[in-house]
Amino acid sequence: xxxxxxxxxxxxxxxxxxxxxxxxxxxxxxxxxxxxxxxxxxxxxxxxxxxxxxxxxxxxxxxxxxxxxxxxxxxxxxxxxxxxxxxxxxxxxxxxxxxxxxxxxxxxxxxxxxxxxxxxxxxxxxxxxxxxxxxxxxxxxxxxxxxxxxxxxxxxxxxxxxxxxxxxxxxxxxxxxxxxxxxxxxxxxxxxxxxxxxxxxxxxxxxxxxxxxxxxxxxxxxxxxxxxxxxxxxxxxxxxxxxxxxxxxxxxxxxxxxxxxxxxxxxxxxxxxxxxxxxxxxxxxxxxxxxxxxxxxxxxxxxxxxxxxxxxxxxxx
Numbered sequence: 001x002x003x004x005x006x007x008x009x010x011x012x013x014x015x016x017x018x019x020x021x022x023x024x025x026x027x028x029x030x031x032x033x034x035x036x037x038x039x040x041x042x043x044x045x046x047x048x049x050x051x052x053x054x055x056x057x058x059x060x061x062x063x064x065x066x067x068x069x070x071x072x073x074x075x076x077x078x079x080x081x082x083x084x085x086x087x088x089x090x091x092x093x094x095x096x097x098x099x100x101x102x103x104x105x106x107x108x109x110x111x112x113x114x115x116x117x118x119x120x121x122x123x124x125x126x127x128x129x130x131x132x133x134x135x136x137x138x139x140x141x142x143x144x145x146x147x148x149x150x151x152x153x154x155x156x157x158x159x160x161x162x163x164x165x166x167x168x169x170x171x172x173x174x175x176x177x178x179x180x181x182x183x184x185x186x187x188x189x190x191x192x193x194x195x196x197x198x199x200x201x202x203x204x205x206x207x208x209x210x211x212x213x214x215x216x217x218x219x220x221x222x223x224x225x226x227x228x229x230x231x232x233x234x235x236x237x238x239x240x241x242x243x244x245x246x247x248x249x250x251x252x253x254x255x256x257x258x259x260x261x262x263x264x265x266x267x268x269x270x271x272x273x274x275x276x277x278x279x280x281x282x283x284x285x286x287x288x289x290x291x292x293x294x295x296x297x298x299x300x301x302x303x304x305x306x307x308x309x310x311x312x313x314x315x316x317x
Contacts, residue, residue, distance in 0.1 A: 049066060066113065072089070091114070092194045098269060100272040107195050110193075120193065124156070125158055127158045128158070128159055129161055145176075146184075149180075149184045152192045153191050156192065159196050161199075162196035163203055199267070227262070228259050231275055232258070250305050278311065283304070286305075
């Protein structure tokens with residue numbers, strides 16, 4: 001596995017998630033081995049995190065990164081127990097990628113891990129966007145932003161489409177929200193974690209417009225679009241969770257469609273969300289078909305055929 005973590009100016013970790021890396025297998029710890037059992041109990045937060053992330057498709061580099069974060073926190077605790085110097089690290093992050101690539105899910109899992117490791121007192125996730133932060137008159141934005149920061153204390157404040165805060169220029173109230181966030185990051189940097197998320201291109205432009213911001217986010221994570229194989233795996237998981245099965249012709253039809261959509265590289269492609277919409281629409285179409293055919297046997301109720309898949313060639317979901 002190639003190393004995809006680079007250090008920028010000694011202050012910033014930049015992570016590019018490689019969805020094509022083969023998944024590593026986690027060996028099960030034998031119940032009969034007491035020493036190993038104690039190790040499992042000792043690293044329970046990591047094991048719980050790995051178990052939750054094992055259900056996620058792809059994200060192999062992110063899974064390794066989370067293990068590194070855990071290792072750093074654990075070793076710091078060991079150093080503290082030995083009376084050695086321990087430095088607190090700022091964990092504000094920036095997530096860059098298209099919709100449906102798992103950014104919110106990962107943020108929620110990180111909140112749980114940081115709570116288990118006593119980095120955050122609560123570990124909850126507050127998810128907001130521009131409309132939740134920006135007010136209608138001078139001073140209103142700062143008030144709204146401070147109220148949300150107060151709710152996020154002890155947890156993670158996750159701002160989706162964060163670049164929209166800088167769209168209106170100098171006179172826009174979004175700048176007031178940014179200034180309030182920056183002040184909180186300085187004054188209460190270890191009391192909460194701020195994650196800014198959005199499209200890669202827009203986030204890069206957002207950082208250029210705000211040159212003081214990059215240094216305040218030591219961890220930047222890029223979430224790539226899923227491959228066709230990964231999207232097919234996601235579709236199979238979603239179908240199985242709903243107790244359906246896809247007929248071979250429907251799988252082939254979906255794969256062919258996804259190959260065309262992925263080749264088009266549409267900016268608005270929503271990855272896992274796109275698959276979910278397709279599956280939910282197919283279930284509705286199947287219901288209409290079965291009603292018309294008057295078939296209610298178990299196999300028919302579970303099977304999604306190619307006729308149930310109504311796929312639009314123009315990506316817009």
